[in-house]
Amino acid sequence: MKYLSRQCWLGLAMVVLTLSAQAQAEEFRVGFVNTDRIFREANTAKAAQAKLEQEFAKRDKELADQGNALKAASDKFEREAPTLSESQRVARQKQLVEQDxxxxxxxxxxxxxxxxxxxxxxxxxxxxxxxxxKQVAETEKYDVILQEAVYINPKHDITDKVIKALNGGGK
Incomplete structure (x- = not known):
């Protein structure tokens, strides 16, 4: 009886060692994605940027025009200040401060x-x-995908694949 339990113990140990060796033989796949590149290069990001530029263009122009008008008024005040009376100078300064x-x-x-x-x-x-x-990771059987890293070997960078898929070329 003691001999059988010892045999079972050895058999169990062999199974555990075999499973452990198989697990180590399986490749642990790590990938990396550069989100900054995605924000710069993906068509969806470029479209979002264009949408924002269009959406805010009018207000941006109005602000630029108001800033130019304020600068012109300030320059005019600087030129005319020596010839203005004290009360006119104070009033114009107050007006410029309010405009600014x-x-x-x-x-x-x-x-x-x-x-x-x-x-x-x-x-x-x-x-x-x-x-x-996530689709790329599941399709290509990655175990983990990182978005931030101090250093990454370029062979683990899947950013191009993600950008291609985002742009419609990798569906």
Whole structure:
């Protein structure tokens, strides 16, 4: 009886060692995706950027025009200041300060709105890219895909495959 249990123990050990060797023989696949490149090169990201530029072009031009008008008014004030009376100079300075404050407020609001919309658009691009990354990972049997790394061997970079799939070339 003792001999049989010892034989079972040895058999179990052999099975465990065999399974362990098989597990080590299986390749652990790691991939890497450069999200910055996706945001620069994928057609969906380029389309999002174009959409934002179109959406904010009018406000951007209005701000640029207002900034140019403010600069022109400030330059004119600098030229005319020596010939103005004290009360005229103070009134024009106050007017320029108010115009500048309004301009700075509008510029801040514009930047906040632009950043908010940009984040929304990039989030949509990222969600679509992540779906494609998952598809590539499942199709090519990757165990893990990283998006951030201090160093990555270029042989593990699957960014081109993801961009190609996002652009419709790898479906």
């Amino acid at each position: 404050r309004d301009f700075q407020r509008k510029r801040r609001e514009f930047q906040e709105d632009l950043n908010s919309r940009k984040n929304e658009e990039l989030q949509q691009v990222l969600e679509r890219a992540n779906k494609v990354v």
